[in-house]
Amino acid sequence: MSAPHAAPAPPDLATLETLAAAAVERARRAGATHAEAIVGQSRAFTVRASGGAIESLKHSASRALGLRVIVDGAVGFVTGNDLSPAALDDLAARAVALARFSTPDEANQLPSDEETAGADDAPDLALYDPEVLALTPDTKIAWALELERVALGHDPRIRRTDGAMVSSRDGASALANSNGLVRSSAGTSVSMYVVPLADEGDGRQQTGVYGCARRWVKDLEAVEAVAREAARRAVARLGARRVPTARVPVVMHPDIAASWIGEMYDAFTGEAVLKKASWLTGRLGQRIAAPVVTLVDDGRLRAGLGSAAHDGEGVPTRRNVLVDRGTLAMFEYDTYHARRAGTRSTGNAVRGVGSVPGIGPHNLFVEPGAETPEAILARVDRGFYMDDQGSYGFNAVTGDYSFQAQGFWIEHGVKAFPVEGVTVAGTSLDMLARVVAVGNDLRWNSSIACPTLLIAEMTVSGA
Numbered sequence: 001m002s003a004p005h006a007a008p009a010p011p012d013l014a015t016l017e018t019l020a021a022a023a024v025e026r027a028r029r030a031g032a033t034h035a036e037a038i039v040g041q042s043r044a045f046t047v048r049a050s051g052g053a054i055e056s057l058k059h060s061a062s063r064a065l066g067l068r069v070i071v072d073g074a075v076g077f078v079t080g081n082d083l084s085p086a087a088l089d090d091l092a093a094r095a096v097a098l099a100r101f102s103t104p105d106e107a108n109q110l111p112s113d114e115e116t117a118g119a120d121d122a123p124d125l126a127l128y129d130p131e132v133l134a135l136t137p138d139t140k141i142a143w144a145l146e147l148e149r150v151a152l153g154h155d156p157r158i159r160r161t162d163g164a165m166v167s168s169r170d171g172a173s174a175l176a177n178s179n180g181l182v183r184s185s186a187g188t189s190v191s192m193y194v195v196p197l198a199d200e201g202d203g204r205q206q207t208g209v210y211g212c213a214r215r216w217v218k219d220l221e222a223v224e225a226v227a228r229e230a231a232r233r234a235v236a237r238l239g240a241r242r243v244p245t246a247r248v249p250v251v252m253h254p255d256i257a258a259s260w261i262g263e264m265y266d267a268f269t270g271e272a273v274l275k276k277a278s279w280l281t282g283r284l285g286q287r288i289a290a291p292v293v294t295l296v297d298d299g300r301l302r303a304g305l306g307s308a309a310h311d312g313e314g315v316p317t318r319r320n321v322l323v324d325r326g327t328l329a330m331f332e333y334d335t336y337h338a339r340r341a342g343t344r345s346t347g348n349a350v351r352g353v354g355s356v357p358g359i360g361p362h363n364l365f366v367e368p369g370a371e372t373p374e375a376i377l378a379r380v381d382r383g384f385y386m387d388d389q390g391s392y393g394f395n396a397v398t399g400d401y402s403f404q405a406q407g408f409w410i411e412h413g414v415k416a417f418p419v420e421g422v423t424v425a426g427t428s429l430d431m432l433a434r435v436v437a438v439g440n441d442l443r444w445n446s447s448i449a450c451p452t453l454l455i456a457e458m459t460v461s462g463a
Contacts, residue, residue: 008043008133011172013184016041019083020176023067026092028178032069032099034110035092035178038312039065039083040353042171045137049144050163057137066353069095073104079354107339110177111313115335115345119183119316122309126302129216132168132188140166147194147227154231155198157238162195162207164227173353181314189215189305194227198234206418208234212445215303233387236408240418243409243462249383250424250458251376251410254441256386257450260401261295261364263394264428265448268295268322269348269359270337272396279399279429280328288328289432292369295323297332299347299362306362306447312351317362320346323432334359365449369438373452376437378413384460385410386424399428405460422462431455 020037027035041063048055064081069092076099078091147164172186193211200206210230212221252260272278280288289295299317301307310316313335321329333341334349334357350360377385390404402425408415439452 008170010128010130010133011041011170011186013172013174013186016172016174017176017182017184019065020174021182022085023065023088023092024176024178026088027067027069027095030092030096032071032092032096032178034070036068036110036175036313037065037177038173038175038351038353039063040171040173042169044167044169045140046165046167047137047141047144048163048165049141049148050161052145052148054141054144055163057141059137064353065091066351066355067091067095068356069099070108070110071096071099073106073108074099074102075105075108075356076100076102077356107336109335109339110179111315111335111345113179116179116181116310116314116316119310119314122300122316123302125300125304125307125309127185127187127215127307128170129188131217132190133170135168135190135217140168143192143223146223147192150224150227151194151196151231154196154228155235157198158196158231158234159199160197162197164192164194165211166192175310175312175314177314183310183314185308185310187215189213190217190220192220192223192226194230196231196234198238200238206234206237206240208232208237213305215305219303237406237418237420240406240420242421243384243419243460245459245461247457247459249380250455250460251380251383251385252453252455253385253387253407254439254443254450254452256389257366257453258446258448259389260428260431261366261450262448263396263401264399265361265364266396267399267428268331270331270333270341270343271359273331274337274340277397279397280331283328284331286328287326288429289323289326290435291326292438293323293326293432293435294321294367295364296321296367297348297361297364301363304363304447305444306364308362311345311347312349312357313345315345315347315349317347320348332359332361361447363444363447363449365442366438366451366453368440368442368451370440371437373439373441376439376452376454377410377415379437379454380410381412383410384408384419384422384424385415393423393425401426401428401431419462422460424458424460426455426458431458
């Protein structure tokens with residue numbers, strides 16, 4: 001019989017805030033004009049099962065601090081996991097010394113009090129679930145074993161898996177700066193996936209993969225449902241073949257569409273625009289997509305995997321509409337790049353304790369339409385349904401898109417047979433302009449999501 005499980009205590013945000021504020025005070029005493037500290041801690045548990053047994057278990061815990069100082073416009077940054085008073089004194093001295101060897105830049109500034117006002121007024125974003133901490137290791141191990149067992153039992157042609165994984169995490173962070181800002185937050189997540197392999201009978205195998213991730217245990221899909229969907233995907237690929245090269249409509253499965261949205265994101269950042277490394281440079285206010293496309297980044301999505309009341313610099317998050325019914329409406333900024341561009345932060349500074357702020361999304365998604373995936377498929381007389389991709393093929397500067405792909409050939413509105421060994425190619429601007437349908441099937445399994453998309457025409461290169 002296993003020993004009773006005592007759930008870990010929730011994070012002590014007050015202690016983290018005190019540590020962050022202490023590091024800032026030491027930096028000011030060491031000579032920093034401005035200073036900002038972030039303290040983060042996390043606990044994680046991951047189990048991987050394979051062959052009906054536990055393949056690996058990993059339990060980790062960490063606490064560390066990152067300190068950024070500005071000395072006459074020059075930045076120094078250090079990080080450490082010894083948070084004793086003497087260690088904080090040493091970190092502060094080293095950060096100031098590094099800044100004095102750095103190149104000054106007048107855009108190196110902390111966000112203003114006006115920019116950081118309002119984060120405390122955020123509604124409850126439901127980011128922390130105590131039930132995640134209450135999950136016992138035995139429960140998570142049982143889930144991983146059950147994922148594999150159900151997947152293997154779905155069809156006799158599934159003879160093994162490439163593993164099943166269950167993971168849980170809770171973390172907290174506190175941010176303080178020399179303007180008197182002190183903010184903290186905590187969050188949890190739990191996820192699972194399994195990768196069944198279906199036997200073609202000639203030595204080849206087809207892979208299916210499915211999983212889910214949520215902030216709250218109650219929102220997870222059932223273990224059996226996850227396993228069966230992964231197994232269904234593997235079996236559906238059996239008998240896959242190539243098709244001749246053609247220009248045809250392409251239906252993007254939500255997983256593939258979300259991947260494309262994520263690849264495109266860099267073009268919507270102020271950093272890429274300032275460097276003229278974005279294929280959207282000079283297009284602000286112009287139509288870049290079909291009117292059915294609205295692209296949103298929402299930091300206040302309830303229970304969102306990327307949600308937070310404030311960003312990595314303490315600026316309140318918000319709902320940013322990047323593409324409004326086809327028109328490029330805005331770019332996203334952190335404080336540094338906003339100052340360079342003569343504008344204000346959009347609440348998109350992202351960072352960990354080991355890095356200075358950069359620009360990143362919170363919950364990035366295409367707003368859903370009204371059509372079901374089945375109705376979208378029925379629109380296509382002859383085309384390709386893309387539900388998996390291989391080798392990387394996205395050019396962040398030009399927006400060129402080219403991926404090895406798997407999926408199904410569409411004939412008269414139905415999936416006729418599975419397809420592999422093809423490449424799907426286009427340019428992002430052309431693809432955005434040719435989106436003719438957006439599904440109603442928006443689902444969140446990460447911080448980037450997209451419904452089913454129908455693109456009027458792309459090149460599918462095959463046999």
